[in-house]
Amino acid sequence: MGRYVIKRLLMMIPVLICVSFVVYFLMDLAPGDIIASMAPPDATPEQIELMREELGMNGTVFHRYFRYLKGLLRLDLGQSLSQKRPVADIFFERLPRTMELAFGSIFVALLIAIPLGIAAATHHRTWLDGVSMTTSMIGVSMPNFWFGLLLIIAFSLHHKWFPSYGADLGLKSLVLPAITLGTEQAGTLTRITRSSMLEVIRQDYLRTARAKGVSEKMVIRKHALKNALIPILTVLGSTLGNAFGGAVTTEAIFAWPGVGRLTVMAVNSRDPNLACGCIIMFSLLLNVTLLVVDIAYAYVDPRIKAHYAK
Amino acid sequence: MKKILALLLALAMVFSLAACTSSNEPAQPAEPAGPTEPAGTEPAQTASEPRYKEEIVIAMADEFTTIDPMETSAETNQIVQDCTHDLLTDTNLDTMQNEGELVDHWEMIDPSHWTFTLKSGVKFHDGTTLDTEDVYFTLMERAPQHSITAKYASMFTIEIVDDLTFNVELFQPDVDFNYVFAANTLAILSKEAFETMPEEEAVKIGTGPWMFEDFVSGDYVSLVRFEDCTLYPVPNTKRLVFKMIPEASARMIALENGEVDVIMTPNATDYNRLIEDPNLQLITETGRGQHMVGFNLENPDSIVTNQKFRLAVAKGIDKEEMVLAAWDGYAIPSTNIHCRDMGYYHDIEGIPYDPEGAQALFDEIGATGKTIHLVTSDAAHRTKMANNLQAQMSKYGITIDIEIMQGAALTELLSSDGHTNGVEMFIASWTPGKNADYMYRNTMTTGAGRNYASLEVPEIDAMIDAAAGEVDPAKRDQLYLDLQNYLTCEVIPWVPIAQATLTFGAAADVTGAKIHPALVHQFKEVERLVSD
């Protein structure tokens, strides 16, 4: 098991280097650069050259990338060109906010998904199944920024229950963004709850339980649910990935000071170090999460554990 | 169930670990940094005295990034720096004249030799007093080390006369030299602070009425009042917070909910709401920025190099309609390339709207049926202008093919030569920071940084030089008038469209939020009276 984890961790290194390569070169391809927007209108060409040197933006893109990569291998994400601060400082300053949002949204998603999924599965092929599936489908199908704007108008403007922006008021601030993002995640989770529930319900041991005269409610609560929840937990990793993605637009609507907005700003202001750094860190976080989910899953399912032990 | 719990715990651990990586950073401020209850007022005041809100929150659209004046020319940063740092000279927003800020008075001995005298007793935030050593340090020692300000070393040298007086010798004569000291990048820093503190702390020390307090990237930057400020009255507000809220509609709702006191650039659609709501106000000022439809003259094969085509476009644009489409009518249509709040502006007739004349010209040169490639940036008013221009031009049989890019990309594309062959027209704007010479020199002379039209006309270069070097005000005025007519009506590198109204939304009892036509808005004396 230990060896497997180390192998997985080592394998992340080339993946992350490739991510940095792709993003750095995409940033270079993008028209416009940060020097042009930072230079005052009356800047002379020499002055612009000087700025380029000062920011380490001189030389061909290969030179710049290798300079960047050298730093990266020493675990140095470099300096943000627009903020003149280490990228790592900026990123970690904002990461907790995005974590709050992502977790808040997953919480909301589970709150919606589990009851809905169970209801759908236990009432398979009835109107309840249809209604809950359609509801969850509408959640997935809605552009989340649109839903967010509607929520602001309803619950922040008309009923002044929640603030319309920012993260200052703690939990109160989190409610609307988490609902916005959570509704989107809930759709997928509902379907997984439903399908894994359906699968479990048909298993032999449940039939045995029923045959023994255990009430249907008990069957669901005691036996089915706990086995059905395992697949849900394993998709939480990818749900977190989706939440990170969705956070980009959600953070923009609610002025949530997280890393999603930071990354878009970095790309828009053509700050290659900051953009690269943010995307590498996103990638690292997701990979680590997936690994942890895998390990946790192995502990839950002995068959997989045996496989790793080989 | 246990296994699930274990799983959940494991997951929770990973995330808390991820979150912990940041815990060596300074912890979250103990108090919520943002808007507190609007009722938070100074309690211990005698009943007769007016009471002021302790904290004012200003919502801005773009991200603040640095307090170091020499590191940035972005207006968002300069708005905050204007609160904390002062300049030698600055534009008085009431008279729009260049006046001394840290400088008491100055004298031009001849266009190359100037003497400046500082105000006495001006205190820095660290308690030291401003003297010519600080000026020398800022302009002659620190400025050359920063790329944005490095050019000043090749413009002038400074000689200290005494504590408050210094002489400036220019390498090129300039009768408007006092404007150079109004550059926000040349805010005066404390020499002593740099000797006693690390650089990142020392740059926070200025002479302004506000002191830097805290900055959280992407969230807010906060300032507290400087109790010993002598240059300006000590603010009645204790704390000033600039909050970053990118969405205009979110800013508006935050204002209506009392979460913030002032918002920058509300949506035009919210203007009426601001005017009609008794608790709110709309603060307006005509901006200096000249919004234009321009032509790229670089590619000789393009039809836009034909002066008649440019004249036809100028005649053919209904500017009133475009103002309605792009700014809901909140802009003044321009007849002149020269910005109206700048010196030497003349109310010339320009090229009036004449659709028949335009159609005749287009037909004459065989332009109908042609497709013109236009670039612009993703700013809302620019895409609206592009949309409307496309519709207007389609009436004459001209198809406009629009390419939209990000602001930085547009600036770079239009400023670089040799890369713009495919671009025939553009929609952009130009906000000159200083004087008339700056306005023309950076946009109309051969090889200039903002020469979007790629003009290379020796006569224009000569006219601009002549106007800048003329000492006699009346003659100078005439030279600038000739330049305005020549560029606006004959050369037509751009069709000036309008100068838009700049706006703030604010709570009705907020005063002292001042709009700067060139976007470096001032909040030095912002306050909000609390009614009982």
Added chain:
Amino acid sequence: MEEKRTYDIAELKKYKKRSMLSEVWRNYKKSPSAMVGLVIVILLIVITVAAQFMYVFNEDIVYNDLKNRLLSPSAEHWFGTDQYGRDVFVRIIYGAKYSLSVGIVSVMIACGLGMCLGLVAGYYGGIVENIILRFCEIFIGIPTILMGVALMSAFGQGLGVLMLAIGLVYTPLFARTTRAAVLPVRDAEYIEAAKIAGCSDLEIMFKHVLPNSLSPIIVQATMGVASGILTASSLSFLGLGVPIPTPEWGAMLSEGRELIRDYSYLTLFPGLAIMTTVLSFNLMGDGLRDALDPKLKQ
């Protein structure tokens, strides 16, 4: 399927295909929600085609009519007019083709690339599989929207770029799905038989492996259209979509969002249009999944 007799192979295949298709259809028909999805999708396609004959881009889409701006929905303008005085109903109907084509073309790109990668990975296994999977991991590790933002910034705005960017972003998903579907087929006896019979690898992959692992890919593709449309609208919302005045729904939504308080219909209708389209593709995908998945068949 594994039966080998001396029938005419072509005849047999036709028969088999027909029966399989009709069985899938029989299953699909059972689900009312899937049928609703299908009907809406067909309706959308009909509308899209009809709109091309009813409206002319240069006249009905480009024009401005500022005297009639921001009119509420009425008999004359069913969905009202926007800030330039353009009829919103016409724009939504005309714009269906952009949203649909972004969704469908990007999925075609992703599906084409991803299927090849997944097929190669699943069929050959070993180091090839490892490399391809690692490659997929690179892209899966980056949130879709952020990758889209980076790609759109690099290549500039435009319908083609949007399709390509979304296509590239979704490629690894298809590669993974295909590989997973290929794995159980790879070791099937009839593949062994084909190998012994001397079929080339390419032939085996496309003639034998792929057709037998198609169902999850079909489901993924249908759902992919839905998420492609959503991703496109998010990118448009962030200002990185299609150039004006293209009436792409995401772009209309983002144009109308500053007016959402007073003129909510400007965002309501494009929002509903996106939602309906995405929903119907999702319902269709769901129905297909049930129809194709023998495990859930009853």
